Amino acid sequence: MLWFELKKIWSKPMNKAAFLLLAAVVFAGSLLAARDVVYYREDGSKISGFAAARRLKREKNAWKGYVTEDVLKKVVEENKRARAESDTEDGALIKRQGFSDIRDWINSGFSEPGDYDYYMCDSISAEEAAALYEKRLEMIKKEISSPGYSKKEQKFLTRKYAKFKAPLYYEYAEGWKALLDSQYLPTLMTITIVIIGFLVSGIFSSEFQLGADSVFFSANYGRNRAVQAKIEACFLVITAVYWGAMVIFSVLVLGILGFQGAGLMIQTDYANWDCMYNLTYAQKWLLTMFGGYAAHLFILFLALLVSAKSRSVVVAVTIPFALSCAPMFLGRVPGLTKAMNLFPDMLLRISAFLRDNIIYEIGGKVFGVYEMLIPVYLLLALLLLPVLYAGYRRSELA
Amino acid sequence: MELKMKNLTKEFGGFTAVDHLNFTMENGVYGLLGVNGAGKTTLMKMLCTLLSPTGGEITCNGREILGMGADYRKILGYLPQDFGFYPEFTVQDYLSYIAAIKGLRPAVARKRVRELIEKTGLTKAAKKKMKKLSGGMKRRAGIAQAMLNNPKILILDEPTAGLDPNERIRFRNLISELAEDRLVLLSTHIVSDVEYIANQILLMRDGKIVLAGEARELIDSMEEGVFSVFVRKNEVQHFMKKYKVSNLKSMHDGVELRIIAKSPPVLDAGLVDANLEDVFLYYFGEKAGGKDAVV
Incomplete structure (x- = not known):
């Protein structure tokens, strides 16, 4: 039965086209993500992708190791030397490519919150730079003690930040950064959910649409195992297509740019400098992927439930689209942001929003938004299954 | 096999489609005749557990059919009036799928599908997609799916609708052949169909069976x-x-x-x-x- 349910999906020409479209998006997205990694040659010309990754790897790995006080001092000195030896800022940038990430930490660490100063590293002394990690802690303490946080939230954030271990280890990790710190992954997740929604939306409505419902429901297993087979088919398609798309995208990006850096802390990208989550890139990948999977399961099972109730393919297709896109725009409306951050689409954008340190105090307990949303939406997805099963098997055919 | 309808009623809003119907059927071919809107399809859908009665009940050998659930559906074969199918499936795939949801074991299903494809004259079309079949071939695939589980109760709603005379004759013969040792209820508004094959003819009007008997009794x-x-x-x-x-x-x-x-x-x-x-x-x-x- 399961085999035939899968065959119903894959035998439709429109579904084949949708699947090919997803494959094209995965390939195009991975190439675009890889192209964002650039390297500047001595003559000022720019190369990108695989060739850039090879050269950057050589230069960045020259700084491989723990970024201790001595390393920070050395970065400030090298930074000044690069500027002194170059006629222009662009020329200095070419010479800084090996340690530009560490330079960015210094810029982030010593700039005022929300006011990143690209030239900060040029203006501080090596001795000052050596105190980067203390400066980070000081800034964070200042931020946490602002009136925007309750006592419990402050305690929660302090506990999170206390787990940060200095000094940071550094090495080349452009592949992971391109994969996880760009907009391509959230976009791909949105496209994936819409396409999977298209693929599975007919599973519970096709019998009604085609007039095959009478034969289906009057069959021996029409109100039990055959319904179960439909749910299993949906689960398999969601799981296989989602993980297939994500793993292929990740492998392609990392294959082009390199797998090195999986164990690096995400704070090694200056954009995550203040992030409360102490994760390595590999851990962030897992969190992003499982979060996205939870969102896919919940949104798509909800779409299937609506499809089973309304007996309409169109309604079911619009749900994944609406739930993955609409809250993002509504969240920009002042007053709605906090509520919209609880919608499942947030789980499609973990890689981009993890650095925002979104927390909630509910019932006297404080949660990071993802620590709360992933189990909640997984649980809700599981709860939808018996509702879907019971609702569909009781269908009456007027 | 005894199928008994006791005070069977189905209402849709204020409209009574089946009205306190009492009738008992045993093995044999029953032809259900009535004009459009007489309640034939509603009655058949209730007999196939696709609709729940508003009042009354249907029992099969003394057991209420909705309560029997899968035990009842196991012995049921149904060809609906608007027979829908999966257009991208081949005839063989379609019948294999229906065999699966009817609970036939794979080996039994393969044998049964092969037999019924042959019996319904679909051997040459077995690998054709359902959407490519002619109207007559689709109806034959329909009767084949209804027969897959060798049902004790076979319910056919307008099985000859839209068929040309040759197909209709062929279909009538096929039903007669399949009717042995089972209860067949055949609904139609093509009178000559039931005249040829039904042992008992039921005339239905406004949700009630107004007359039942053999063709001669009805004429008399x-x-x-x-x-x-x-x-x-x-x-x-x-x-x-x-x-x-x-x-x-x-x-x-x-x-x-x-x-x-x-x-x-x-x-x-x-x-x-x-x-x-x-x-x-x-x-x-x-x-x-x-x-x-x-x-």
């Missing part, structure tokens, strides 16, 4: 005679208004009418043998004059 129940009358063309309207006319045949010098009446409509009217179509017209009155009523 008519309290009027059937007369053949030859009239001029300009007299036809007059006779149509005054009598129930079950047939009208134009000829070069006039029109031959088949009239149901208590006494001869004209002096030279000839009394002829009544058939089931006359019975249909007799009981269903003016409605039987609709295009669907005359084969």
